[in-house]
Amino acid sequence: MNRYIIIGNGTAAVGCIEGIRSNDSEGSIIVISQENHAVYCRPLISYFLEDRTNIEKMNYRASDFYQKSGCTVIYGKTAVKIDTVAKQVFLDDATALPYTKLCVATGSSPFIPNFEGIENVNNKFTFMTIDDAIALKKTITKESKVLIIGAGLIGLKCAEGLHDKAGSITVCDLADRVLSSILDNDCAAIMQKHLEENNISFLLRDTAVKFEKNTAIMKSGKKINFDILVLAVGVKPNTDIIKNASGKIGRGIIVNEFMKTSLTDVYAAGDCTESLDASSESMKIMALMPNAYMQGHTAGVNMGGGNRKLNNMIPMNSIGFFGLHAMTAGSCFGEYIEENNEGYVKRFYINNGYLTGFMLVGKTERAGIYTSLIREKTPISEINFDMLKKVATSAAFSTEIRKKKFGGVI
Amino acid sequence: MKLIYVNEEWCLACHLCEYNCAFANSGVRDMVTALKGKPIFPRIHIEGDEKISFAVSCRHCTDPICVKSCIAGAISKSDGVVRIDREKCVGCLTCVLVCPFGALSPGEDGIMQKCELCIQNSFDEPACVKGCPNKAIVYEEREGNK
Amino acid sequence: MKSEGQVRIPSGCAIAAVISKEGNKMSGEMITNAMKPMHDRSNGLGGGFAGYGIYPDYKDLYALHMFFDERATRKNCEAFLKERFEIVKSEIIPTRKIPSVTDEPIIWRYFVSPLKSVLAALQLDEKEFMVRTVTKINTEMKGAYVFSSGKNMGTFKAVGFPEDVGVFYRLEEYEGYSWTAHGRYPTNTPGWWGGAHPFTLLDYSVVHNGEISSYDSNRRFIEMFGYKCTLQTDTEVITYIMDYLLRVQKLTLGETASVIAAPFWSTIGTKKDEEDKKKHIFLRTVFSNLLITGPFSIVLGFNGGIMALNDRLKLRSMVVGEKNDKIFVASEEAAIRTMEPDAENIWAPAGGEPVIIHVKKGAY
């Protein structure tokens, strides 16, 4: 009988459990969970702040999920070491757990630069876990002045979440635009404007260099008073355990399309990994929840004796603030075709006759039709792109393709 | 199992399916009260141009990417039907970004909704199918989906 | 009230028949008695009999049995007959005065042979000539009516209950190898002697119990071929259909039965014998207008045999029994038991299944 161990208890871990169980209903599964919570929807912590959801609703799976899946979860413990020869995982209490197949789904951690004086700041928070969110929610008041370091996805979602609960919110970032990792200048400007209209202040091309109690001294020399500091500079994949076992890592744990690491019988999935981006055909960290699940699931299927490839992963983001949505997918480099009108911009990146990426702000209906073009590598010549760029519609496909898509079972 | 299929050869783009859908999911007894003077948020919609038209609604995929992608764990598939738990959904639109058919759209409240085959309604077949005047939308079992 | 021929008359009835396969002669008494237990199936408005082999001395001559309303009519008619026939014998049919049969017309019989010269002039065969002559008398000669016109056979009929009619006509004095009998229950006739049954044409005699629903369809079709349905009775049209199919189209008895009581298409469709199937399809297609629907049980008498037949749904009772050389047919088993208390193998033929009995060759 197989003994499966999964390090981590996030989305990738759930994917892994469900993947294993699709092939092997017998083997034992042990999940090592650092957090003292059953698996929850991590990206929902900003909605939790905002009271648009609650702890109960944030459960990613039903309460009997582990039991029904035949899993044992070890809560509050950290896996510290893998012995790939003896095939054992050691926990921080020195327990050794033998495995036949192992999945590393350790996720990522907030990256906190070494700011001078940061240790003297009272109300400082990261924004990665439900515990972070609970703590933040407890502290915030209607008078709070909030400073968020980092205008990326996490920082801005946090800003949105705090919007109705805080006195003021300022977001700073060294980059020249918001959401710099996914939006270009024009699109970012639209989003920034919208955020500013909702009373979020920005300090761009600027960041804190030093803290004096409740004041941040900026690179520009500006001084900003705050009651609450949120550190959302970035995240880093948790790769140490593989690194220490001499597994191959880049910026993340390197996995192939079967989600195998370089170590025998050791798989990895989720935010801790670096894998192939099908849109740019390069190795990337694609720390996104859909990918985490699919990677975990693939790892699980293969651990359970299956033979499944996952080779159509692409970076994707759907993000919205105060009702304005932006979506991006694939690689947005090079020339683009633009469609715009009042309230929206659409940019399509076409390389060698294929759509490789897009960026949409304001008009996102049926964007999955665009995404599918990237994922399925459909030649632009086979579709009516003139129609498609204006409206995402299957009408742009030929009747035959539509018949295939809609006529049968997908 | 039975699923909804469209036959664009017979679609007249009359849009009745959208209204029947909106009505069926309104929970109101008569269509006039349900829909008069309001924008509608159907779970099926007509696409096309002057030449062709067809209705699009959830395909209830065998391996639904929306279920895998939902960041709120709000979409699930059971008994062959992909469903949304509207209590859990936060309206992030990730499902819109991944669905290759464009079958999901937000409701009036911004929370996502999609065709659930009228299973929650009192109809013995989906309202769009029942109301289609030209059998362009059918509810039937097809090869590979027994 | 309209008289027969002016209006269609449906009626319920009793029928009976007996035949000796060996050609052994039976007096008319037995068949007369056979009608007694079926008294209630008649209402006294008509009864009659047909006997075969009863005129052996004149067997090559047509025996015309006729009713006349008065002497003058008979004189006129006789003059007409003399133009066409050699009349070998002319006589009153002997009857017996009984209180239950009254108002009799003049009842006469002629044994005749068509004049060869007339046949040659008309270019007709003998039988066709006979049919036309009988039709002419019956449709055109007011007060005269031929009610029997075959060779070596004769019908005897009257208004009254059949058992009384047998006594009236002194049937015990006739000897025949087969007999058929009929008791009538008409629903709207004033009672006319000519309207009693059997109905005959040449040697075909038909006794019938039933009311056919295809009547006008059959009538309008058969009238295309020179027949005139003057009495508007089922029996009349059935007799003409028999004559047309048997004599004119020369179908066999079995084929004729397959026309008038044709098997259902579904039955034909499941027939294994391809030739038989083809034949039935042919007969139903070509003679579709002669299909008879509605209830009937009939006995067709002819020289040398009888055929009993029920409608295809068997909506009327008819049983058959046998004893030694004799075959009995009747609406009710009681009638058979009267003729032969020890009758054996009593069975009810299925709808559309003809019972055809031939007298041994040379025995009649």
Next chain:
Amino acid sequence: MGVEFIYPEFEVIRNENRCIACRVCERQCANEVHFFNTEHSVMVSDESKCVNCQRCVSLCPTRALKIVKSDCTLRENSNWENDTIKEIYKQANSGGVLLSSMGNPRPMPVYWDKILINASQVTNPPLDPPREPMETRVFLGRKPEKIERDETDKLKCEIPPQIELSMPVMFSAMSYGSISYNAHASLARAATEIGILYNTGEGGLHEDFYRYGKNTVVQVASGRFGVYKDYLEAGAAIEIKMGQGAKPGIGGHLPGAKIIGDVSKTRMIPEGSDAISPAPHHDIYSIEDLRQLVFSLKEATEYKKPIMVKVAAVHNIAAIASGIARSGADIIAIDGFRGGTGAAPTRIRDNVGIPIELALAAVDQRLRDEGIRNNISLVIGGSVRSSADVVKAIALGADACYIATAALLALGCHLCRTCQSGKCNWGIATQNPELVKRLNPDIGSKRLVNLMNAWRHEIKEFMGGMGINSIEALRGNRLMLRGIGMTEKELEILGISHAGE
């Protein structure tokens, strides 16, 4: 405007309390009656364009619409009726012949409705169709006068070619061009499923429908459109169209605008050219010429197909039918003056020809009088509206009935009688692809099958009531009919007695 103005015939009544402005009516009206007023967000209508086809009424999801006859009337006048006056106006405006479609709508006598059917009581039993077999199968075609036997005395079972029908009804001629591809597809598929025949009409046979050949009558009309060897061989029977009940003595004219694409190909005439059917066949100026065409067609098809000759019911129809029966034709089809059409001059339609009931009775009796009724089958049409009409027609003497208007109604026709406009909102009498697709043959054929099954049930009920278990025993069985409210002469022609007799 002014003297030329004619007030719209219909009014569109929209219940504003119910209208949800879904705009289905707007999208579905090819006549562009409805449109959406964006300024006030309400639906409005231009009723002058309305033909009362009821498409919008039928599709309105909230039943917010009805179409009613306008009550703006001219001063009452029993002699000069409103319609009569308006027709004068139209002709004064245009100087043209008035055109209309479908059958004669005028209140002429409908003899079917003056005939009653018999049923069995007491003296013979009515039959239960579910319990007893009830046969409705008929064979159309010439029957041999004499049977023959081979040397072994076996019956020779060869019969001249026959059409076999599972019930005594056929779909009458409607050409591809006058009706749509999908209408033809519906008729062909339904005929095949029911086991009856449909008729191509004079527009040829679309290549897609050759596969329904066993259930097809191919028509040869005076225009000879689409007639060639394969066409003649494709059908189960060939019909020579000499006339049509809706327009006896008149030819046909399908405007070039409708001769497009497949219609042109199927008719074998150039796109855009008018399809003119001359009033006569120019090779038939007399009965002996007809005989030549009959035998030409028989030669061409090796005597394997029955030849039908279709004529309009006109005054001396009995003599005409007798002539046709002796021409070698196997089946005669008679079309009464209430029969439909895709387009006919109104005056002709409403004033020429005689009722089919009288024509049928006269023809059947005449053929019997001549002793040739079994030489030819008799099919009648021209407003057979129900199973009761079928039963009455068979009892009067028909072998089978042709239906067309009833079939179109089953397909969705609402008898607005504007086929000639080509804008049929039900996808029937149009060649506009947008409109044609409104008739899904899956639905159309199913509805035709339903209709015929319903009629078949009813016919069986009638037959059962009469104690008849096979349709041939009903044929010509006029005793099963009685007339009411007719003159002695009418009864005499129909060959039936008055009720109570």
